[in-house]
Every structure is written in structure tokens, then in C-alpha cells.
Amino acid sequence: MKISLNGFGEAMATFEADSGVTAGMPVKMTGNGAVGACAAKDGFCGVAVSVRDGFAAVQLRGYAVLPYAGTTPAVGYQTLNAAGGGKVQVDGAGRSVLVTDVDTAAQICGIIL
Numbered sequence: 117m118k119i120s121l122n123g124f125g126e127a128m129a130t131f132e133a134d135s136g137v138t139a140g141m142p143v144k145m146t147g148n149g150a151v152g153a154c155a156a157k158d159g160f161c162g163v164a165v166s167v168r169d170g171f172a173a174v175q176l177r178g179y180a181v182l183p184y185a186g187t188t189p190a191v192g193y194q195t196l197n198a199a200g201g202g203k204v205q206v207d208g209a210g211r212s213v214l215v216t217d218v219d220t221a222a223q224i225c226g227i228i229l
């Protein structure tokens with residue numbers, strides 16, 4: 117991609133992180149002020165940007181790049197949810213996001229949360 121959307125509308129918050137949360141994965145709320153890794157078909161609230169000492173900085177808005185599984189997302193508004201394993205998937209029961217770019221070779225997509 118010849119342009120950069122990094123930093124666009126970015127909003128982050130710090131949460132307690134359940135074990136299994138790693139940077140770069142979609143996460144879900146698991147309790148008061150806590151996030152955890154998503155299983156397949158889970159709705160995700162954001163993307164863990166960094167994880168340290170039991171806490172995760174979670175991006176809740178803005179441009180993020182995530183790996184996908186299954187059907188290749190199309191550019192435009194798509195409904196995505198977690199695929200498990202730190203990936204997202206196209207699914208009608210998921211969250212509506214704007215897919216801005218797709219790299220089929222790397223199986224990643226850029227989205228605006």
C-alpha cells in the first residue's frame with residue numbers, strides 16, 4: 117500500500133490481561149477491566165497492541181492490521197468476528213468494520229475499528 121493509515125483515530129486503554137493474550141491479537145472483555153484471547157466466533161472489542169506484567173494496551177478505535185482466516189475480506193464495510201488463534205474472519209454475526217486494504221499473500225487486512 118502506498119499510503120499509511122497508522123495512527124488514524126487511534127484510541128487505546130489499558131486492561132488487565134488474561135493469560136494467553138499476546139500483542140497483535142483481537143481481544144474480548146472477560147470481566148471488569150479485563151480482556152482475554154478470543155475463541156472462534158467471539159466478538160472482539162479491540163486489538164492488544166502490547167502486553168506486559170499482566171496488563172494489555174488495547175486499541176479500541178482507529179486503523180489496525182490483523183491476520184484473517186477463511187474467506188478473504190473485501191475492501192469496504194465488512195462484518196468480522198474472531199476466528200481464534202489471534203485472527204479475524206468474515207462472519208455475518210460479527211462487528212461491522214471498514215476494511216481498507218487486504219494482503220492476500222500475507223493473509224492480513226487493514227481495518228478501521
